[in-house]
Amino acid sequence: MAFDKTPGWLDWYASPSTPQFRLPPGAVDAHCHVFGPGDEFPFAPERKYTPCDASKQQLFALRDHLGFARNVIVQATCHGADNRAMVDACLASQGRARGVATVRRDITDDELQRLHAAGVRGVRFNFVKRLVDFTPKDELMEIAGRIATLGWHVVIYFEAQDLPELWDFFTALPTTVVVDHMGRPDVTKPVDGAQFELFVRLMREHPNIWSKVSCPERLSVSGPRALDGERAAYRDVVPFARRIVETFPDRVLWGTDWPHPNLKDHMPDDGLLVDFIPHIAPTAALQRQLLVDNPMRLYWPEEA
Numbered sequence: 001m002a003f004d005k006t007p008g009w010l011d012w013y014a015s016p017s018t019p020q021f022r023l024p025p026g027a028v029d030a031h032c033h034v035f036g037p038g039d040e041f042p043f044a045p046e047r048k049y050t051p052c053d054a055s056k057q058q059l060f061a062l063r064d065h066l067g068f069a070r071n072v073i074v075q076a077t078c079h080g081a082d083n084r085a086m087v088d089a090c091l092a093s094q095g096r097a098r099g100v101a102t103v104r105r106d107i108t109d110d111e112l113q114r115l116h117a118a119g120v121r122g123v124r125f126n127f128v129k130r131l132v133d134f135t136p137k138d139e140l141m142e143i144a145g146r147i148a149t150l151g152w153h154v155v156i157y158f159e160a161q162d163l164p165e166l167w168d169f170f171t172a173l174p175t176t177v178v179v180d181h182m183g184r185p186d187v188t189k190p191v192d193g194a195q196f197e198l199f200v201r202l203m204r205e206h207p208n209i210w211s212k213v214s215c216p217e218r219l220s221v222s223g224p225r226a227l228d229g230e231r232a233a234y235r236d237v238v239p240f241a242r243r244i245v246e247t248f249p250d251r252v253l254w255g256t257d258w259p260h261p262n263l264k265d266h267m268p269d270d271g272l273l274v275d276f277i278p279h280i281a282p283t284a285a286l287q288r289q290l291l292v293d294n295p296m297r298l299y300w301p302e303e304a
């Protein structure tokens, strides 16, 4: 099926630079997506955007170029609960990719088992209104209870202003919970202000809650952008991500977020995004936890 991209869609960066930061051996890109290709894996009718294609081969080429060993492929909302593109990528990865799925309440135990066999280790619950329609919390809690028995975790995506209302639901989840993109703080507010303190408190009081310290390109307001060899990109995000890495070093993950859905301002050079890592994880020990030990414990516990 042929799809027309959402007007203004920015395609992923075609020739990323080679990072100057050398990733530790075994590093995991713990948040990335595949889109289609649309003629093989059609986008979902209920999607809120139509992206460019971003195939598994292109993802694996980026992995190798940047120096990652493995990927965690997170179901993108443009595919709804049709996990075929993500599952196909996991199966083709020769054990080097694990997945996070989107499932509905009517999924059978057999289907969950098939996802597990393909490498899926989590489900994603999305609360960002521009991306998904509302799913009742009792339905999500029922799904969480079922996937808990498989040893999976829940990935949650929400915006900082919605945390107070979602707090009780998040803290009642029976699994490890991984927050996408630090719960999307407003980085024009102080790093020790009320909004970000609430997020830090969520993690401090709930040792089962982890965070991805990803997406500076999405969160940054003042830049500068990771383009044209910029060595000091997204300065305004650094204090937020660094605080989370240094406070909770054994509960943080990092990912490229390739192919960067819905960016409006610019498309970053993924090589320069990797060069952002030592600014938020300044020591070799922190880098190893962030990029190797933590994702291995969550996604490949049998090897960790």
Ligand SMILES: O=C(O)c1cc(C(=O)O)oc(=O)c1
Pocket: 075, 076, 077, 078, 131, 180, 218, 257, 261, 262
């Ligand atoms: O902020 C976004 O637009 C976004 C979208 C998706 C998705 O559509 O799945 O995933 C992300 O991690 C971020």
